[in-house]
Amino acid sequence: MLNHLRPALVLLGAFTLLTGVAYPFAMTGIAQVAFPRQALGSLVEQDGKVIGSSIMGQSFTTDRYFQSRPSATVGPDPADPSKSISVPYNAANSGGSNYGPTSKALIERVSADVEARKAQNPSSPVPMDLVTASASGLDPHLSPEAALFQVERVAKARGVPADQVKALVERSVEPRTFGLLGEPRVNVLALNLALDKVGSQ
Structure with a gap:
């Protein structure tokens, strides 16, 4: 044995x-x-302080910043740890909502988001990625169209010319990886940091 x-x-x-x-x-x-x-998480620092990661999305809620796409990540409810609540961009719990296209909750949420976006910019169609979450819930990027859609709101909130903000978005567009993988995209955190350097008038 x-x-x-x-x-x-x-x-x-x-x-x-x-x-x-x-x-x-x-x-x-x-x-x-x-x-x-x-290897250390592609951390982004400002004034010696870590403010995010270039590969992890985060929530921006004020009109002064470009806002990320929705996030369906969840976390434990502080009042009852056995339950989950919505915690957008929770990097410890990456995942989508698992709602199907016929889900009433999903349809209602997307419809409400579309109406809210239309109120911000009634002259342009709402880009899909501004009202739908990514599979991970942590996507740090927007399509160039989704960033350009927000230019008027951001420019108005900051009191800067819209053309100046639009030019900043256009300079922030990252091309396809190796010229053929993925789609052109804009990193929301990097764009907002560049926006802060422009300042307000």
């Missing part, structure tokens, strides 16, 4: 150390050396 058990235990211990300790430490070390910024 021991003759069969001993090799199994030795292999279990060896593979635990190899795959559970040595490999993760090696990969973490290589990542820290080769891609230090990305």
